[in-house]
Amino acid sequence: MTNDFITNFMVFWAIWILIPVMLDGTIALNHITFSWRMYWKLKRQRACEQEQVPVEGLPPVYQPKVSVVIPVHNSQDTLYNCLVSLAGQSYPLSRIEVMLVDNGSTDDSFNMFNQFLTKFPNMPVHWVRIPQTGKAKALNTGIFLGSSDILINLDSDTVLDKDVISEAVKALSNDEGISGATGAILIDSRQIEQNSWYLNLLQCCELFEYMEAFYIGRKYQAYHNTLFTLAGAFSCFNRQFLLKTFLYDSNSIAEDTKLTFELRRKNENKRVTFLENAKIFVEPISSMAKLYSQRVRWQRGELDVISSYMEYYQGSLFKLFKSFAARLLFIDHTMIFPRVVWTVLTPFLIFMGYPLQLIFFANLFVYFIYLFIDINYLLVSSLYVGKEYRDFLFSNGWKIIFLPLYRFVVFWFRAAGAIHAVTETAQWNVRNPVEETFVSLYKTKHAIWQWFKRSILARVTKERDSI
Numbered sequence: 375m376t377n378d379f380i381t382n383f384m385v386f387w388a389i390w391i392l393i394p395v396m397l398d399g400t401i402a403l404n405h406i407t408f409s410w411r412m413y414w415k416l417k418r419q420r421a422c423e424q425e426q427v428p429v430e431g432l433p434p435v436y437q438p439k440v441s442v443v444i445p446v447h448n449s450q451d452t453l454y455n456c457l458v459s460l461a462g463q464s465y466p467l468s469r470i471e472v473m474l475v476d477n478g479s480t481d482d483s484f485n486m487f488n489q490f491l492t493k494f495p496n497m498p499v500h501w502v503r504i505p506q507t508g509k510a511k512a513l514n515t516g517i518f519l520g521s522s523d524i525l526i527n528l529d530s531d532t533v534l535d536k537d538v539i540s541e542a543v544k545a546l547s548n549d550e551g552i553s554g555a556t557g558a559i560l561i562d563s564r565q566i567e568q569n570s571w572y573l574n575l576l577q578c579c580e581l582f583e584y585m586e587a588f589y590i591g592r593k594y595q596a597y598h599n600t601l602f603t604l605a606g607a608f609s610c611f612n613r614q615f616l617l618k619t620f621l622y623d624s625n626s627i628a629e630d631t632k633l634t635f636e637l638r639r640k641n642e643n644k645r646v647t648f649l650e651n652a653k654i655f656v657e658p659i660s661s662m663a664k665l666y667s668q669r670v671r672w673q674r675g676e677l678d679v680i681s682s683y684m685e686y687y688q689g690s691l692f693k694l695f696k697s698f699a700a701r702l703l704f705i706d707h708t709m710i711f712p713r714v715v716w717t718v719l720t721p722f723l724i725f726m727g728y729p730l731q732l733i734f735f736a737n738l739f740v741y742f743i744y745l746f747i748d749i750n751y752l753l754v755s756s757l758y759v760g761k762e763y764r765d766f767l768f769s770n771g772w773k774i775i776f777l778p779l780y781r782f783v784v785f786w787f788r789a790a791g792a793i794h795a796v797t798e799t800a801q802w803n804v805r806n807p808v809e810e811t812f813v814s815l816y817k818t819k820h821a822i823w824q825w826f827k828r829s830i831l832a833r834v835t836k837e838r839d840s841i
Contacts, residue, residue, distance in 0.1 A: 402747040405590050409754040412593065436547055440465070440539055441520030442472045442528055445512030449530035450482040452657070456530050457490045461497050465539040472499040473516040478507040483530075509606075510622035510629045517621060526610045528654075533562060534608075535653035535760075542610040545649055553615035553644035554637050556604040557652030558588045560759070563766040565657055576665070577658035578773045579780035582752055589650065589755035596648035602676075604637075604646055606630035608654040615641045628675025635679055650758055666787050673791025744778040 442460065446453060453474075460472060474487060487501055504515050513527055524546050526539065538557060545555050561581035567573040595601040609630065618640040622629040634646060659665045720737070724730060752774055756767050 399743065399747070402751075405594050406747075406750050406754065408594055408597070409590055409751075412597070413754060413757055437466055437469050438524055438543060438547060439469050439471065439522035440524045440526060440543060441516075441522040442470060442526045442539075443513055443516030443520060444472065444474050444528050444530050445509045445516070446474050446476045446479055446483050446530050447507070447509070447512070448479050448481045448483065450479075450486050452531035453483055454486045454490055455533055456528070457487075457494075457497075457499065459532075459534040460539075461490075461494045462536055463534065463539045464536050465543065467497055470498065470539065471521065472497070473519050474499060474501045475512040475516045475519075476501065476503045477509070477512040478505075508624050510624035510626070513629075514621045514624075517616070520613075523613045524610065525613055525616060527606075527608070529607045529656070531657055532607050533655045535655070538608070538652045538654060541649050541652040545647065546610060546612050551644055552612065552647055553641045554604050554609060554611045554634070554646045555649050555652075556592070556601070556610075556646075557608045557649045557654045558592075558758070559605050559607050559654050559656060560584055560588070560763070561658045562655040563763055566766075566770075567658070573661075575773060575776055576662065576780070578770050579777050580659050580665070582748070582774055582777050583780070583784075585755040585759070586748070586751040588648070589758050590751050592648045593650060596646070599645045599647075601646045601648060602634065603628075603631040604634045607656055608652070610649075611637075615644055626675065626678065627671055628679050631676060631679045632682070653759070665784070666790075669784055669787040670791035673788045677791075741778050744781070745775060748774055748777045748781075 444453075444456065449456075457472070460470070461467065463470065476483065484501065487499070491497070491499065500519075502515065502519060504511065516527075517525055524543060526542060528534075541557070542555065546552055561577065561584050563581060566577045566581065592601065606629070615637065619633060619636040621633065623632050626632045637646060638644075659668065720733065724733065752767070752771070756764055759767075
């Protein structure tokens with residue numbers, strides 16, 4: 375066996391296979407072990423609670439008033455169902471006030487509000503219109519108008535499980551160490567597209583991704599008090615801790631992430647957590663272009679927030695590595711670029727003398743590693759959802775074989791978001807990939823044309839001066 379063969383063998387397996395597998399595999403093994411351990415702990419706890427004999431004469435349950443803030447902007451298609459899910463809460467409706475803050479709607483959102491009031495006249499819902507546009511301004515307005523100590527921010531395109539508000543009140547009332555919390559954001563399986571196989575696969579993969587992200591990722595982060603973002607779709611707060619912050623930043627495209635950082639910084643002895651039994655359902659993504667825009671915005675938003683708080687992690691290497699934000703930046707963002715290099719340079723392995731068959735089976739091996747991880751993630755997270763959701767998973771679970779490919783596409787979208795973060799000003803609306811390609815070609819053509827005109831003008835000027 376020659377030294378060149380040994381060198382090539384080590385380069386191929388160490389760099390192109392072992393590094394990505396070890397990086398993601400170590401994180402996955404840690405998450406899977408933690409998730410199974412927490413599940414069996416929860417199961418034993420519930421068994422002990424069922425064995426306890428109820429005691430008569432217990433004091434009444436504390437039921438504080440709750441303020442729910444919903445920003446409204448052209449929400450006519452979703453607002454009514456959102457309000458109906460609020461009216462169906464197990465928590466007493468008399469203890470819930472809802473603030474609908476309209477920030478520039480031009481559709482029939484107000485008529486949807488009136489239709490709801492006609493059917494639920496006793497529900498305390500208030501409509502407030504503000505002249506400014508922007509979700510952050512609407513949320514801040516509703517927070518100041520709310521009158522209760524527990525605040526819940528909710529997107530108008532969400533549908534709540536019946537126990538969401540009860541779970542939020544239980545968490546914030548029973549534990550004074552919690553400053554804020556988020557629930558389990560899940561894709562509504564009833565809205566998965568059935569007429570298009572392509573869109574069906576895309577939305578099913580998104581559904582799997584959300585389940586794993588919240589019941590694996592957010593649950594793990596909450597346990598270690600490293601929760602990165604209180605989801606904008608649903609967040610709940612203790613008012614006294616929330617008002618120590620500057621509330622939602624209207625200049626940020628990741629206002630929910632920035633508020634989470636600020637909440638943690640202003641309440642250092644408190645923690646933000648995850649409510650696994652508070653299930654909130656959102657619409658599935660409607661196209662690949664929308665998925666692209668969403669992930670680019672998320673990626674660059676996270677980078678913007680981290681960069682704005684880096685001064686709090688400077689001073690020493692120990693302080694930097696101790697920071698969960700710095701660790702996340704390295705694992706979730708910095709490692710994007712080596713993965714881009716690994717992907718782009720893979721075809722060049724052929725020119726380095728590696729057999730095409732070896733390259734193919736090596737990539738197939740990596741695919742099965744990631745598929746094994748996703749299957750374990752899905753098995754654990756499915757234990758926390760209801761029967762209807764599990765029935766959907768039972769019928770469509772085989773589509774998880776496409777999830778590694780879906781993640782690969784999302785990875786490239788996130789890489790584009792990282793590039794956007796350092797090349798363009800932050801904005802909410804991001805063009806789809808096809809449109810961006812044409813815009814880039816137009817800009818390139820325009821730049822070449824401008825260079826050509828300058829060259830011609832410079833030559834004409836030079837010839838004129840020589841005469």
